[in-house]
Amino acid sequence: MHSPQVTTERSATDALGRDPFHALPAPGLPADSTPPAFDVIIVGCGPTGAMLAAELRLHDVRVLVLEQETEPASFVRIVGLHIRSIELMAMRGLLERLLEHGRRRPASAFFAAIEKPAPADLDSPYAYLLGIPQPVIVQQLEDHATALGAQVRHGCAVAGLEQDDEGVTIELADGQRLRSRYLVGCDGARSTVRKLLGVDFPGEPSRNDTLMGEMQAGAPPEEIAAKVAEVRETDKRFILTPFGPDVYRVIIPAAGVSDRAQPPTIEDFRHQLRVVAGTDFGVHSPRWLSRFGDATRLAERYRVGRVLLAGDAAHIHPPIGGQGLNLGVQDAFNLGWKLAAQVRGWAPDSLLDTYQAERQPVAAAVLDNTRAQLELLSTEPGPQAVRRLLTELMDFDVVNRHLLEKITAIGVRYDLGAGHDLLGRRLPDLDVEPGNLYGLLHHGRGMLLDRTKRLTVGGWADRVDYLGDATAALDAACVLLRPDGHVAWIGDDQQDLDDHLSRWFGKPAD
Numbered sequence: 001m002h003s004p005q006v007t008t009e010r011s012a013t014d015a016l017g018r019d020p021f022h023a024l025p026a027p028g029l030p031a032d033s034t035p036p037a038f039d040v041i042i043v044g045c046g047p048t049g050a051m052l053a054a055e056l057r058l059h060d061v062r063v064l065v066l067e068q069e070t071e072p073a074s075f076v077r078i079v080g081l082h083i084r085s086i087e088l089m090a091m092r093g094l095l096e097r098l099l100e101h102g103r104r105r106p107a108s109a110f111f112a113a114i115e116k117p118a119p120a121d122l123d124s125p126y127a128y129l130l131g132i133p134q135p136v137i138v139q140q141l142e143d144h145a146t147a148l149g150a151q152v153r154h155g156c157a158v159a160g161l162e163q164d165d166e167g168v169t170i171e172l173a174d175g176q177r178l179r180s181r182y183l184v185g186c187d188g189a190r191s192t193v194r195k196l197l198g199v200d201f202p203g204e205p206s207r208n209d210t211l212m213g214e215m216q217a218g219a220p221p222e223e224i225a226a227k228v229a230e231v232r233e234t235d236k237r238f239i240l241t242p243f244g245p246d247v248y249r250v251i252i253p254a255a256g257v258s259d260r261a262q263p264p265t266i267e268d269f270r271h272q273l274r275v276v277a278g279t280d281f282g283v284h285s286p287r288w289l290s291r292f293g294d295a296t297r298l299a300e301r302y303r304v305g306r307v308l309l310a311g312d313a314a315h316i317h318p319p320i321g322g323q324g325l326n327l328g329v330q331d332a333f334n335l336g337w338k339l340a341a342q343v344r345g346w347a348p349d350s351l352l353d354t355y356q357a358e359r360q361p362v363a364a365a366v367l368d369n370t371r372a373q374l375e376l377l378s379t380e381p382g383p384q385a386v387r388r389l390l391t392e393l394m395d396f397d398v399v400n401r402h403l404l405e406k407i408t409a410i411g412v413r414y415d416l417g418a419g420h421d422l423l424g425r426r427l428p429d430l431d432v433e434p435g436n437l438y439g440l441l442h443h444g445r446g447m448l449l450d451r452t453k454r455l456t457v458g459g460w461a462d463r464v465d466y467l468g469d470a471t472a473a474l475d476a477a478c479v480l481l482r483p484d485g486h487v488a489w490i491g492d493d494q495q496d497l498d499d500h501l502s503r504w505f506g507k508p509a510d
């Protein structure tokens with residue numbers, strides 16, 4: 001039995017100057033039971049788990065993250081943060097540090113790689129793609145979470161769980177048991193938590209696997225470039241592109257090579273390159289090799305009692321359009337403040353259930369758009385004809401804009417009932433007095449943006465900030481923003497506002 005390696009020990013105060021493990025009241029626990037040591041245990045410190053830990057810490061929730069790996073991922077998968085995720089990073093003051101590690105690219109050609117310029121006048125100051133290695137995002141988010149007081153323990157694989165009326169007991173692979181009031185499975189596509197819950201994961205299995213890796217090549221660069229250009233003229237698909245000094249990134253269909261259960265080898269790559277390009281370019285010395293499929297699945301439930309699922313644990317789809325990580329981070333943003341409200345005891349009835357109600361349809365829509373994109377990448381004549389037709393249609397700004405808003409998630413609208421067009425949507429960053437709106441949202445609280453300067457957040461001031469600014473560029477008198485930046489109410493009537501403050505933020509303080 002090995003003892004888990006604890007990478008982050010308890011710190012005296014967190015980035016907000018608080019003692020992260022001061023005793024919190026544990027509403028609902030019987031007087032004679034020992035309160036669980038943690039409010040929330042998160043299984044998995046990928047992008048979703050790390051983001052969720054940070055969001056919970058903004059609300060003083062005692063968080064432990066358990067990650068089975070002891071080392072950061074060896075693959076250097078470059079992912080793209082899309083507009084909504086970039087906005088979320090700006091909203092929590094994380095964007096500057098991510099920009100240091102990434103490259104801004106145009107917000108275009110996202111849908112099935114159809115080349116069209118991004119629509120003009122996107123309503124976001126962050127209208128670009130941020131290309132950045134996934135391990136960097138994970139490390140930055142983990143650092144942010146630990147700076148806020150989250151504990152992260154590496155080398156801890158969760159193997160079992162049981163829940164009762166007061167909490168969840170989990171068992172680690174080494175037999176150690178830990179207890180918390182809530183548990184969130186952010187443990188990726190093969191989620192142990194999802195399997196232990198018995199939650200179904202219906203959808204389509206992988207039909208086409210792809211090999212991806214980074215390696216050196218013996219052939220001269222000019223010869224490689226000429227061959228790649230020659231193959232591009234055919235209906236064969238592969239990518240072999242320079243990726244740093246002497247290194248090439250290779251992406252090629254796996255089509256029948258090696259056992260899916262085994263990690264791919266350099267010989268698999270050589271074989272496939274010979275099949276597709278007629279030469280293996282003398283590839284050797286791989287930095288890393290991986291294989292991924294195009295399975296598409298959606299968890300039938302995101303919550304079973306005190307246990308919830310987020311990120312790839314709840315949904316998987318092919319990487320086309322680069323949406324999976326973005327979707328997981330956005331799940332975490334939606335769930336964080338709701339679960340915190342539940343833990344802190346001020347959550348209105350059913351607030352936590354709005355997590356599934358809002359996020360499952362968003363994931364279902366992403367699954368659908370990846371299915372559609374895959375069809376459009378087929379070399380069969382029918383899908384190629386549809387692709388040509390869509391390419392023409394995208395010359396209409398409304399079509400191009402619709403598809404971009406889908407992929408970048410700035411078009412997401414939660415169903416909060418009928419009303420103003422902004423209701424349920426994200427509010428873009430605005431110039432306000434003082435500075436910009438997102439700069440005022442770093443602490444993850446609600447916000448009343450009041451152009452009339454007549455309304456008040458009254459007894460909710462401990463959960464909701466107030467900004468009276470008659471000059472804000474807003475097509476509404478007053479807007480109530482949730483901590484995830486979505487619009488919960490629009491109006492100018494104090495009683496109506498109070499009703500909505502109760503709906504989202506619980507009872508007012510005395």
Ligand SMILES: Cc1cc2nc3c(=O)[nH]c(=O)nc-3n(C[C@H](O)[C@H](O)[C@H](O)COP(=O)(O)OP(=O)(O)OC[C@H]3O[C@@H](n4cnc5c(N)ncnc54)[C@H](O)[C@@H]3O)c2cc1C
Pocket residue numbers: 043044045046047048049066067068069077078079080081134156157158159186187188189191192193212292310311312313319321322323324325326327328
């Ligand atoms: C080739 C490729 C390219 C991609 N490109 C993009 C892109 O451009 N943009 C984008 O948004 N997405 C992209 N994705 C998808 C993205 O990588 C995933 O959606 C993302 O990693 C999901 O994050 P997650 O935190 O939910 O899960 P994961 O990243 O899988 O993290 C889960 C974590 O849980 C840990 N874990 C698992 N089981 C246990 C256990 N029992 N106990 C403790 N810990 C456990 C794992 O070690 C892991 O660290 C791409 C995927 C692929 C394959």
